[in-house]
Structure formats: structure tokens, C-alpha cells
Amino acid sequence: MQKFKTIKSIPAHLPIVNIDTDMIIPKQFLKTIKRTGLGKNLFYEMRYNEKGTPIEDFILNTSPFNDSKILIAGKNFGCGSSREHAPWALLDFGITCVISSSYADIFYNNCFKNGILPIVLPEAKIKELSEYSKRKEEIIVNLEEQKITFGNNEIDFEIDQFKKKCLIEGLDDIALSLEKNPKITEFEKKLSTNRPWIFND
């Protein structure tokens, strides 16, 4: 996984609540067997008309937001399915940070597995940031310091310290867990005595 570095980018604001994973990446693009190449289909049905032509006033189709690395969105972002294609599509488009007042659990977890930082902020702060985004000026997201800087203002954000470490160091989850292999083996030994039916039938 790519290490997460400080981002400097003009944020794009999508003022819709409950943006679900079907909106982020519709099902016809789930037929891929790869993780890459989904960026062009991100928000497909909002971004393209039925003929596949880009819809001009959709924010991610307009400059400078078509290069945004930061997306500000309404609450309960990423609700719906478990498809990791949603963060893969965001990442492939170039978005490595989402800012919202809340996320669906599975999506939230999936972000961290792909080097995307989902920041949770109170509604009032979201409002402040989205107002600022109209100026089309860069903001800075610094994970190390848990700080967003815009103009002369700063907002601090909270994050799970272990998840932060994994993002900054780009740690491979599986390798970390495999270090616990002796403990897993020990657990399996106990399991075969305590709940033998799990293995036997």
C-alpha cells in the first residue's frame, strides 16, 4: 500500500447525503477482476449521460475539480454494499481523502486498506470547508498532525491511532497479522477441543 503523504489540493464538494456505493461505482463496473482502471467510471451515472457523454455541470467534470484529491460530501457517505470497488474507483480517479460528518462502517474500513484517509468532522466544520471550496483554492490535509489548513484557518481532526500508523507507514495488514501466526495456531488448537464441530463436519 502507498504511504499516505500530506495532501495539497483544491477540494471538490458534493453536497448530497447518503451517497451510496451504487452511486460511487455502479454494478456494471464490478465485473472487473482488477483493482485498477475504475477512476473513469467513478460516479458514473451522475457524471455521464445515457450516451456516455460527460455531464458538464457535474463537479468532477469541471476544472479545477477534475484534479481534486480531496472530496467533501454529505453525511453517511459510502452506505450500501461492501464493494471495495468504491474506494478503488476514488483512488484511481486520484481522490485520497474524503471529508464527511459520517461514513458507513464497511466503506470506512475499506478506505484504510487502500491508502485513502476518510476524515470525520462536525457538520459545522463541513459547512465551513465547503464554503471555502467555492474559492477554488488549495487546502492542506496533514495526517501526521491531524490538521486541515485552509487559508488562515485550521481544523483538527480525530483518528484511530493504529489506523493512522498503518496509513502513514503503508503497512500490509496481512503481513502484520501473519506475525501473530503462533497465536492463531494456538487458538485453532483450543478451538478443535472447545468447538470441534467447526472443523469436523
Place this chain on the structure above:
Amino acid sequence: MSKTLYDKIWDDHLVYTQDDGTSLLYVDRHLVHEVTSPQAFEGLRNSNRKVRQPNLTLAVADHNVPTSDRSKGISDEESKLQVETLEKNCDEFGIKLFGMNDKRQGIVHIIGPEQGFTQPGSIIVCGDSHTATHGAFGSLAFGIGTSEVEHVLATQTLVQKKSKNFRIKVDGKLSIGVTSKDVILQIIGKIGTAGGTGYVIEYAGSLISSLSVEQRMTICNMTIEGGARAGLIEPDEKIFNYLNGRPMSPKKENWDKALNYWSKLKSDDDANFDKEVTLDGKDIMPMVTWGTSPQDVISIDGRIPNPENEADEDRKNSIERSLKYMGLKPGTAIKDVKIDKVFIGSCTNGRIEDLRDAAKIVKNKKVAQHVYAMVVPGSGLVKQQAEQEGLDKVFKDSGFDWREPGCSMCLAMNADKLKPEERCASTSNRNFEGRQGRGGRTHLVSPGMAAAAAISGSLDDVRKFQN
């Protein structure tokens, strides 16, 4: 200290806990399907890793499979590649797979219980958000992303932080024509689509325990639509009887040991829940969604809400957006809304009891002339059972299309989909924009309500059709 059922299952699966509470949990059962697994297997290959416990893993292709005649294979090249990739991966990594032409093939959340793979007190995961279904058996079951699928394949564990406990109590009895689908839709309407975020829900109360095993699955299935990753119900005799003798259920002395363990799976009387909600069965009506989120729900006697009456700006905008997408006007009686298609099936309502419910309504009646109606059984075995009972004939006689099993028009990854602006009464679980096809308009209902809509040609009250 008193514990909830969730606490107990959690504790029994703890392999390791870090100081900050991040834990490694052992996974007893892993279900795999073709859409969310190819990249996980590729990851294993790239890092030269094996599947740690192939015997605790079961795979099936369901999302992409055609529901028409399968003798010709899959015509869509991408779908075909995905299904073939699953076959290749299962073969390479030694995982049991129900192939497309196996009669046990079906929707992953239907076949788990059907085979006895789903068991109380176990942790069950799958790269699919409707994994919550298996919570009906008193297991901790939840959806995971593809990176986590890879993690489970490689380690048979998952890194998790503990959720909070949420109890939803439903007491009383179901009124005639009301099903567990209406119960869960009403619950989601009440708590909202993010109401369960960060929680595991335990469904309790006299109404919940009175439900059949299959009805319980419908409730747990849609837990994710209320934002919670997992929803579970204390297992009881009905669950044990259901599992007894299934192909993958424990056998002989293991059955006795399992039963002994399963019988103790319940929340302590004085266990603490961080959040509680109570509903009374007598207040639950046949429900139908009008918008593009499962929380946009009203009773069949209701009218489309007016965004002007909303004080909250976000909610107002969201209702306006939904109504525009759905092509509906505020104040319209939902019963006056004409439909084009009916879909009966999915992991929510594709089991035998669902098909019986719907067949009862359509028997000796005809599907309205302008309506195309389809039934997609949840699995090959559900289909076989239905055909033995003559339900296929009831459906076909009334004008329904009788299809092969799969996820089908619940998410429209195969050829079954809505055209723009087509309106569908659907027994599935999500009414998101574009879910059943670009521009398609979904109304979520119970199987009986879907059947009633097929006959009437408009959304209608199933109670009108009860004898």
C-alpha cells in the same frame, strides 16, 4: 460481568488484542462469491500465500449468473470471465465451489443456511454486505471488503474493533398480511439508514421469537440498510431443528456438543445495551418505499411526503432529489402508483416461504396486462422445492416468468434489469438510484405485496387479497 450475545461471541473468537482494543478475531466460516474475490486471490498469488483453512471456506457464483437457460453458458464476456476466474481460483486454492450447474447453486446467503454451513455462535464473513442474514442463527455475521477477504483467506482471522450494542425489541403479534419484511422496513424507517452505524443489533422480543427461521433471515438481512454491519437473534429450538440433518451441520457426538454450546447463546438478563428501540407488532403495517433510500418508507395506506414540510435542509434536498428520480409528486396516495415490473427473489426474500406467500396471492389470478413479473428462486434447492409443491405452475399460470436462481434484478449485474423510468415492485433490499438498472425506479415490498402489485398493476394492499 453481564454480557450481550455479541459480547460472548466476540470473546470466544479473540485471538489477540492490542492495547488500543484493535483485535484479531478468528473466522469460523467464510463465504466467497465471484464479484468481490478475484482481486483477493490475485493478492494471495502475488505474495505467494495460501488459503489457511480451505475447509472453512465455501464458494458459489451468484451475482453474475444468468437466470435464463444456462445450457448455453454466460453470453456476457466480462461476467463469464468473472465466474470462470472463481472456478479457477477455487480449484487452485482447494476451495469447495457450487458451480453454475450444481443444483445447490444459489445466492450465497441462501445456500449457507440451506447447507448447514451457517451455525450459531460462529463468526461468518463474506465479501457482501448482506452477510448479516446469517445473524438469524445467532451468529456474528458481517460483510467485508475484498482486502479483508484476502486477509481472511490468508489468516482465517480479521482485524476488528468492537462495535457498540444496540437492542431492537419487537413485541406483540404480526397482523394479517404483515411479514418480517414489513417489520425490518419499519425499523429502518424509524432508526434511519445510519441509525445502526457503529453498532451490532440484537433483535429481541416476543414477535421476533415467534418468527420462523426464514422470516428471521429477512430481518437480519436488511440490518445493513439501517447502517449496522451485523444483526443477530438469540438461537432457539426452531434454529436447532432447522439445522439438524443439513449436509454441513455437525454430526453425531459433535451435534450434541454443538447443541450444548448453542443452547447457552443468549444475552444475560442484565446485559447492558448502548442503545435500545422498541416497536409494537400491532403498529406494523404492510410497508412500501417511495424514495431512493430504504429509510424512505410508508405504509401502503400512506401518501408521498412533501419536502416543504421538512425543517432539516439536508432531508428536504434529499426528498426532492428522490422524488425527482422516482417521478413522484408529494401527496400522491402510494396505492395510486402504477408499476411496470415485479421482481420476487433476492437474499432478502428468495426462500421457499417467500415464494409460498406470493403464490397464495396470485393463485387463480392473472398478472395485470401491462406488467412483466418474474420469480427468481434463491437457490437451486428452493427452486426444486417450489416445483415439488407446484408453485412454479401457480406462478406461470398467472403470467409470471419462472427463472433460474441467482441475485438477478436485486442488483442487475446480469441481464435482468429495469429500463430508464421503469417502475418495479421488488422484494429486494435496496432502492438506491440505478440499483436495478440506470434510471430504474424501485419500490421495496414484501413478497405478498409484490404479488398484489403484479395482479393490480399498481402498488396495492396485500390485505385486500387475503381470504
